[in-house]
Amino acid sequence: xxxxxxxxxxxxxxxxxxxxxxxxxxxxxxxxxxxxxxxxxxxxxxxxxxxxxxxxxxxxxxxxxxxxxxxxxxxxxxxxxxxxxxxxxxxxxxxxxxxxxxxxxxxxxxxxxx
Amino acid sequence: xxxxxxxxxxxxxxxxxxxxxxxxxxxxxxxxxxxxxxxxxxxxxxxxxxxxxxxxxxxxxxxxxxxxxxxxxxxxxxxxxxxxxxxxxxxxxxxxxxxxxxxxxxxxxxxxxxxx
Numbered sequence: 444x445x446x447x448x449x450x451x452x453x454x455x456x457x458x459x460x461x462x463x464x465x466x467x468x469x470x471x472x473x474x475x476x477x478x479x480x481x482x483x484x485x486x487x488x489x490x491x492x493x494x495x496x497x498x499x500x501x502x503x504x505x506x507x508x509x510x511x512x513x514x515x516x517x518x519x520x521x522x523x524x525x526x527x528x529x530x531x532x533x534x535x536x537x538x539x540x541x542x543x544x545x546x547x548x549x550x551x552x553x554x555x556x557x
Numbered sequence: 558x559x560x561x562x563x564x565x566x567x568x569x570x571x572x573x574x575x576x577x578x579x580x581x582x583x584x585x586x587x588x589x590x591x592x593x594x595x596x597x598x599x600x601x602x603x604x605x606x607x608x609x610x611x612x613x614x615x616x617x618x619x620x621x622x623x624x625x626x627x628x629x630x631x632x633x634x635x636x637x638x639x640x641x642x643x644x645x646x647x648x649x650x651x652x653x654x655x656x657x658x659x660x661x662x663x664x665x666x667x668x669x670x671x672x673x
Contacts, residue, residue: 447600485666486563486650486664486667489661532600532601543589543654543662544603544606545591545603546603547600547601548600549599549600550598550600
């Protein structure tokens, strides 16, 4: 079945450091790929997405490129801030019509220190 | 973005009792809502897909009679954990699909259930 593997956390960085959170997936066909962020005490929010190979999703300084050849969708940010501290989830979605199920990775806790 | 609420945000109950959790889409109509369960340091596990006006579709291994789902309106889905046991203690999260926003799923803040 479909699955998503993302790097184990927790990740602790200093403010302005470079961030990479690795994500790889296993799926048949051509899934859409997503990064969600969960801030403390809040629900998951869509951070960015890509729907086909070589697409780059970007938002709030975060970027991720859909790499079909390596089945990866790594999340990057050039300079993190304390406010980026949260749990980050990589996810994939296949199908259309009534099938809009998301498959999530385990999540990576990021803590950014001032 | 669209807003999804859950109520209650946390609940403690005795073993053997039933607990109802509500999921509401506040500013859009959702024909499809999803219920997830999240264990500590683990991923969100999809339990079931809730469709307005019809029966829910449960994922393999999820007991239909244990986790009752009702989606009676376009803005409300409920999950009832029947005859709860300590192993049902978990974080339950719902999401609602907004067809007006490219089918994006908007997530509620979750409900922490503790069964004593």
